[in-house]
Amino acid sequence: MERHEYDVVVIGAGGAGLRAAIEARQQGKRTAIVCKSLFGKAHTVMAEGGAAAAMGNVNSSDNWMVHFRDTMRGGKFLNNWRMAELHAKEAPDRVWELEAWGALFDRTKDGKISQRNFGGHEYPRLAHVGDRTGLELIRTLQQRVVALQQEDEKLHGDPEAYIKVFAECTVTRLLKDGDAISGAFGYWRETGDFIVFDAPAVVLATGGIGKSYVVTSNSWEYTGDGHALALLAGARLINMEFIQFHPTGMVWPPSVRGILVTESVRGDGGVLRNSEGRRFMFDYIPDVFKDKYATTEEEADRWYDDQANNRRPPELLPRDEVARAINAEVKAGRGSPQGGVFLDVSTRLPAAEITRRLPSMHHQFKELADVDITKEPMQVGPTCHYVMGGVEVDADTGAASVPGLFAAGEVSGGMHGSNRLGGNSLSDLLVFGRRAGAGAAAYVDGLAKRPAVTGLDEAQTEALAPLERSGGENPYEVHHELQRTMNDLVGIIRKSEEISEALQVIEKLKERAKNTASSGSRIYNPGWHLAIDLRNMLLVSECVAKAALLREESRGGHTRDDYPGMSAEWRRRLLVCSAKPDGTSITVEEDVQPSMRGDLISLFERSELEKYLTEEELAEYDAAVKES
Amino acid sequence: MGYKAKFRVWRGEGGEGRLEDFTVEVNEGEVVLDVIHRLQATQAPDLAVRWNCKAGKCGSCSMEINGKPRLGCMTRMSTFEESETITVTPLRTFPVIKDLVTDVSFNYQKAREIPSFTPPADVKPGEYRMQQVDVERSQEFRKCIECFMCQNVCHVIRDHEENKPNFAGPRYLMRIAELDMHPYDVADRKESAQEEHGLGYCNITKCCTEVCPEHIKITDNALIPMKERVVDRKYDPLVWLGSKIFKRQR
Ligand SMILES: Cc1cc2nc3c(=O)[nH]c(=O)nc-3n(C[C@H](O)[C@H](O)[C@H](O)COP(=O)(O)OP(=O)(O)OC[C@H]3O[C@@H](n4cnc5c(N)ncnc54)[C@H](O)[C@@H]3O)c2cc1C
Ligand code: SF4
Ligand code: SF4
Ligand code: FES
Numbered sequence: 001m002e003r004h005e006y007d008v009v010v011i012g013a014g015g016a017g018l019r020a021a022i023e024a025r026q027q028g029k030r031t032a033i034v035c036k037s038l039f040g041k042a043h044t045v046m047a048e049g050g051a052a053a054a055m056g057n058v059n060s061s062d063n064w065m066v067h068f069r070d071t072m073r074g075g076k077f078l079n080n081w082r083m084a085e086l087h088a089k090e091a092p093d094r095v096w097e098l099e100a101w102g103a104l105f106d107r108t109k110d111g112k113i114s115q116r117n118f119g120g121h122e123y124p125r126l127a128h129v130g131d132r133t134g135l136e137l138i139r140t141l142q143q144r145v146v147a148l149q150q151e152d153e154k155l156h157g158d159p160e161a162y163i164k165v166f167a168e169c170t171v172t173r174l175l176k177d178g179d180a181i182s183g184a185f186g187y188w189r190e191t192g193d194f195i196v197f198d199a200p201a202v203v204l205a206t207g208g209i210g211k212s213y214v215v216t217s218n219s220w221e222y223t224g225d226g227h228a229l230a231l232l233a234g235a236r237l238i239n240m241e242f243i244q245f246h247p248t249g250m251v252w253p254p255s256v257r258g259i260l261v262t263e264s265v266r267g268d269g270g271v272l273r274n275s276e277g278r279r280f281m282f283d284y285i286p287d288v289f290k291d292k293y294a295t296t297e298e299e300a301d302r303w304y305d306d307q308a309n310n311r312r313p314p315e316l317l318p319r320d321e322v323a324r325a326i327n328a329e330v331k332a333g334r335g336s337p338q339g340g341v342f343l344d345v346s347t348r349l350p351a352a353e354i355t356r357r358l359p360s361m362h363h364q365f366k367e368l369a370d371v372d373i374t375k376e377p378m379q380v381g382p383t384c385h386y387v388m389g390g391v392e393v394d395a396d397t398g399a400a401s402v403p404g405l406f407a408a409g410e411v412s413g414g415m416h417g418s419n420r421l422g423g424n425s426l427s428d429l430l431v432f433g434r435r436a437g438a439g440a441a442a443y444v445d446g447l448a449k450r451p452a453v454t455g456l457d458e459a460q461t462e463a464l465a466p467l468e469r470s471g472g473e474n475p476y477e478v479h480h481e482l483q484r485t486m487n488d489l490v491g492i493i494r495k496s497e498e499i500s501e502a503l504q505v506i507e508k509l510k511e512r513a514k515n516t517a518s519s520g521s522r523i524y525n526p527g528w529h530l531a532i533d534l535r536n537m538l539l540v541s542e543c544v545a546k547a548a549l550l551r552e553e554s555r556g557g558h559t560r561d562d563y564p565g566m567s568a569e570w571r572r573r574l575l576v577c578s579a580k581p582d583g584t585s586i587t588v589e590e591d592v593q594p595s596m597r598g599d600l601i602s603l604f605e606r607s608e609l610e611k612y613l614t615e616e617e618l619a620e621y622d623a624a625v626k627e628s
Numbered sequence: 629m630g631y632k633a634k635f636r637v638w639r640g641e642g643g644e645g646r647l648e649d650f651t652v653e654v655n656e657g658e659v660v661l662d663v664i665h666r667l668q669a670t671q672a673p674d675l676a677v678r679w680n681c682k683a684g685k686c687g688s689c690s691m692e693i694n695g696k697p698r699l700g701c702m703t704r705m706s707t708f709e710e711s712e713t714i715t716v717t718p719l720r721t722f723p724v725i726k727d728l729v730t731d732v733s734f735n736y737q738k739a740r741e742i743p744s745f746t747p748p749a750d751v752k753p754g755e756y757r758m759q760q761v762d763v764e765r766s767q768e769f770r771k772c773i774e775c776f777m778c779q780n781v782c783h784v785i786r787d788h789e790e791n792k793p794n795f796a797g798p799r800y801l802m803r804i805a806e807l808d809m810h811p812y813d814v815a816d817r818k819e820s821a822q823e824e825h826g827l828g829y830c831n832i833t834k835c836c837t838e839v840c841p842e843h844i845k846i847t848d849n850a851l852i853p854m855k856e857r858v859v860d861r862k863y864d865p866l867v868w869l870g871s872k873i874f875k876r877q878r
Contacts (some may be wrong), residue, residue, distance in 0.1 A: 038678070039736060041686045042776055058852035096753035102745030102810070104763045104770060129767065135685065136770060147744035159740060190725050220679040253657020259683050367702060369657065439763065476669040520674025523641050524726040527673030 002195045002454070006032045008440045009184055009197045011171050012205030012206035014042035015134075015438070016409025017428030018141035019094075020203045020398075023437025025148055025163040031446060032197060033145070034166045034186065040142045041205050043219055044429065047134025048262050048360075050116055050126025052114055053091035055077035057112040064088040065603050071424060074120045075388075076556045077612040078239070081596045082395035083415040094430035095127050095245060096476060100280070101147070103140040105129055105391035111365020119263055120318060120421040131262060131360045138425055139169070161255055169195060171225070172420040173459040174202060174233040174533055175383070176449030181233065181404030185459040186223030189529065192522020194460060198453050201440040202621050203398070204230060204391060204407040205433065212403040212537045212544075213384035213491070214483040215258040217249055224540035226411035227344050230391045231539055231579040231586070233316075235400040237415040238574050238591075240389035240540075242557035244420055245492045247322035249383025256368045258383040261343065261361060263422060264380075265314045268357050269304055270345040272326070273377070280341075281314035284325035288611065320556055323382040326494050330381065331413035336570060340381035346374055382492050384424065388416045388557055389543070392576065397443075399434030404451070408436035418556025466531035475531040482509050482537060490545045494562040499549040506542050510584075513538055542586045543577040550575055550588055568614040597623030629660065629766040630655045633698065633705065635663060639675070641726040647702035647715065648672075654705050661700035661827040662688050664728070684841060687775030692717045693730050697777040697839045698816035719780040720787075734792060735776050738800045742760060742825070744813040745807055762811045769806035769850055771842045777834035778846060784829045798846050805850035818853060818858045 010017045013035035023493045024031040035042060054067040067088035072079055095113065099105065100134050105127050106114040115124040129136040149159035156162075171186035190271045206226030210218025227237055248261040264273075273281050280299075293314045294300035300313035315322065319520040326341050336342050340400075345354055351374035355362050358373070365371040365378060390413030391400050396407040409429045416424060466475070482505075490503035505550075513535065518528035553567040574591045595617065601609070602625050609621055640718040661679055668675050680686040682701045685720065688702040694715050699815055708714055722730035725748070781796040804825060808817045821827040832855075834847045844850075 013708075037680055037688065038732065041688050043680070045686045045773075045786075046683070093753070096756075099756050100747060100749075100753040102807075104758075104767050104810070106762040107758055107763060111759055130683070131769070131773065135773065139770065139772075143744060146740055149740060150744055190729075215865050219682065221680065221684075254655060255658045255662040256682070368659070368704070370706075474669075476673070518673060521641070524676035524729050525674040526629050526668055553704070584719065607769075 004032065004110045004195070004197055006024060006030050006031070006197060006426050008203060008251060008437070008442045009034060009199040009200045010408065011184065011229070012036075012042065012207060012411070013039060013165065013167070014044035014205060014207055014409060015137050015141065015426060016411075016433040017042070017203070017205030017464050018058065018138070018145060018439070018463075019433030020146065020205055020406075020437035021163060022141065022144055023434045024203075024441050027438060027441035029162075029441045031077070031163045032166060032199070033163070034171055034197070036170050036189070039165050039167045040138060042138060042156070043050070043221055044138045044261075044426070046219070047426055048131040048194055048260070049264070050117055050128030050133045050423050051091070051095055051137065051430070052121060052125045052421065052423035052603045053127055053427050054088060054093065054123075054125060055092045055113060055115065055127070056123075057108055058115045058124040059490040062125060065342055065494045066122055067091070067125065068600070069603055071119050071421060072351075072417070073423035074424070075419055075588065076566065078366065078555065079196050079417030080395055080414030082430070082602055085600060086395055086435070087415060087428055090431045091427040094427065094434065097135065097138050097246060100432070101140050101144045104138055104519055105136070108111065117290070118422045119316065121423065126423040130457070131264070133426065136612035137429075166195070170532070171229065172463050173455065174229050175453050175455050176233060177454060177458070178230075179234075179403060180451050181402060182451035183453045185456060186356050187463060190524055191422070192525065192528070194463070196453060196456060200447055201406065202334060202403050203435070203436050203440050205409045208387045208546075209537070209540045210384045210387070210412045212482060212486045212541045214487040215249060215381070216384040217246060217258055217260040217413075224536045226407065227390060228539045229542070230400060230402075230405065230407065230411075231543075231577070232583045233402050233405060235402045235405055236392045237389060237543055237577040238392045239418070240387070240413070240543040240577050241551050241575060242320060242388035242418045242555075243384060243544065244383035244388060244557045245268035245323045247319055247326055247382055248343060250369065250382040251336070251379045251381045255367055259364070259368075260383065260385070261378060261380050262358075262461060265343060265345055265361060268345065269342050269348040270315070271313070273342045273344060274329045274388040275336060276334055280329055280334070281317065281322065281325055284321065284328070285314050285317065286321060287448075289321075295315065318419070319422075319560070323492055324559060326380070326382055334522065336379040338379050340379040342377040343380045344377035345493075348377055350483070351375070351618040370439070373622050384487075386410065386420055388418060388420055388545070389413045393436075397439030398432055399439050399443070399477045405435040406440045406443075408432040411501070418558060433471070433589065445591070454473065466516050466518045466528055467517065467522065469517040471516040475513075475516040475518060475534055477526060477539070478509055478512050478516060478534055480532060481505070482541060485509075486541055486544070490541070492550055493559050493561050494548050496549065499545050502545045503549070506545060507537060510538050539579065539586065543588075545587045546586055547575040547577060553621075567613075568617075571612055572614065595620055598627060602628050631660045632661065633663065633668070636713055636715040637664070637675070637727070638717040639672075639727050645723075645727075646774055647717075648783065656858050658705045659701055659705045660693055660698070660705065660714070662707065664700060664716070664759050670728045676725070678716055685773060687773030687841075688779050690775045690780070694720060697780050700773060702841060705828065719776065721780040721785055722776075732776050735774070735779055735797070735799065738801070740798045741796065742800055742803050742807075743815055743817070743820070744809065745813055748810045751812065755857050756812060758811045765849065766806045768844055769802050771844055772802070773842060774799065775841060777839045777841065781835045781839045783833065783835065784826070790828065791826070795829050797850065798830070799814070801825060801827055801830065801854065802844070802846050802850040805854045808854065818854075821854055822858050827858065829849070830855075
């Protein structure tokens, strides 16, 4: 079996993985990057809007404290506050560093990095390049890896001496020596041959889980591999019940269902209407936001020109509110012909202005849906977009509870609480990618001896099983049923009976997944790959459903029809998922959310905190304020 | 709404293969990649194809459709007659791994041969100041999604294996132009573009520009200006020196 020795193995080549690998290599560690797709194709490439960093280039009032507050509010105070603090403080440095590696962001008049407005951010804060910021980010990091390789070639005669990319290679198991990580096991997609990484530290940067849902903005890579690998290695996942449904995904044609329609459409004047032509968002302004949003169309329309004297249009409510409203309209039978609602910008702006401001949306609808958005409305509906939950990590180092295991990016949990703000993911990748890379390097430095690889036979047997069965289930069918189940029963609005039903279906699907058979050879065989991925999707779906069933409140990306209110008691409780030792099922336990540090909690007004905290916590707040 | 389409897909691995015929359902609004996926799910579970974003953003799903390099996810079935047989083959310039998946490592090799962004030593992160007009030219080239279709179509290496070692291909010649036009890059790239990366092989046929799904004007905006810079540099070294001094002052 092909075998490689490294100090640090990074699984994932998106923003988080690349930034982690760069850090580990810069700290002198021999580093491998493993990814399922070609180098430069990870999901990060799809991000459009930008990376949030309080540089204050457009509005100088912005600073890390404002960004911290916005992030906590967005997450409805469930965030790991230490992560939110580090993120807000370090994001500007991480963005500037990209520029020194060759990134070319859009500019302000005085030559600095331009920043754009986005939902939930008080000031213009998103560094961007048109609507292709993710591409710029990934290309820059990719090119930084190449720069390091060129350096190594000069120094050591081998570009891959210290950092090497193993592309189209899928990890299926983490390996351990006793309690600690000792490596990773996987297969080459191209040949089906197995590969073993012998390494004391592994950084998970595998992204999200959207492929467990039918309607999603996510790609095939998002099968929750890192989440499952962590579970199977004995690590804990938190906040798995929180999933962000972006309100506006395409709904037609079927081939593009779920593909994202950027929030900027609404920011630039687009309005949502139902089949009766009504601008229904006015009917869905929740009490907590009543004073911040316009109540008439006239006022809402004036806001675009005069923001000081008018309140915002309700189309610009937070993502979770808009997604729920659209869902309710469709359920009430007021949807568009293809099962969404209408998003119209054609009657709002002159055609030339639309093509200037929204070039890629114009292109996307024209090419894929035969819809000219300058002439007719789009049809849109909620789409599964981002998982807030993930591996529980130490904020400063990215370390998981298993020694030698680290996680960063979408696969980690805590930073975004119950709901992520747009733009906060790209900055998260950079800040915590770097920290996890450094954490892994420091961990390796502290080891007395290298751990030994064990468990190879089991890993190999498990991976080969679908190919060795004949006449079993079609993995595509099992996958499809899981997607339907999660979409319909643990989707945007949840209730106890439906979640329980989903859990029963998941149990049956687990049995069926054990019997999937893949025909064909080991060479680039997508049917086989999917059969292997099913294990991960099922484990992750079980986490989502079990945690969703337990959390009896509604908050951010978790809405319970039977518990519509937000509860201060529940805010203090984290739901922690772990796998039973044999890896066959999930247990969920409650843990206490640690209280915010005094200087951080003092950044908020008491009146705001009253909406979220218990009496006991408010007493802590009063004490903290008195002290400062 | 739906109809049965005739597809002819190249299948094979290990240097051997043939076109295989399929009849497959097509629904309204679908793209070629959807149909390939339906073949996977119903008739050919091990049919190999690359894809990620399904929205023309990642450049994974490059293939040749009726002989033309296209992104499978951006080629709508409605652009074909229902009676037409649609032939799908892998990119021709790169060795086939299996079915529609080719070995594109040539491109990553070339990427590594282009010296990286080289800023002046004394500018610190956060101190970069550039005007929008000055970054726009390089930004156009950074729209590249690395679909490698321009590399695939360029006649210098399509069917000319022997030229591969000496020719970076349009995507990476454009990368040199991008860096050369970066306001803070101080490396001299003109001579090496010509001598080491094969700019001279390009005879500006514009085939690369025609296939680029990002509509980047590779030939007009990157390759031709780069050729002009090389010529300027050959005749008058001061032109090059002058432009760099000018850049540094911004
Ligand atoms: C359409 C869209 C638009 C978005 N826009 C924005 C935006 O404007 N701003 C913002 O902040 N966020 C945005 N997001 C969210 C953001 O893009 C993602 O959360 C982020 O890119 C995730 O990065 P990552 O590094 O964690 O993982 P990814 O970039 O997804 O990378 C995951 C990597 O892990 C690898 N991998 C996975 N499993 C395995 C395995 N088993 N073995 C080996 N490798 C594996 C994959 O191959 C891949 O390389 C958007 C998301 C979408 C879908
Ligand atoms: S213009 Fe030059 S690089 Fe482009 S296809 Fe023609 S010869 Fe190749
Ligand atoms: S320049 Fe255009 S055709 Fe060439 S790789 Fe980039 S996106 Fe593809
Ligand atoms: S799948 Fe990404 S470009 Fe086609």
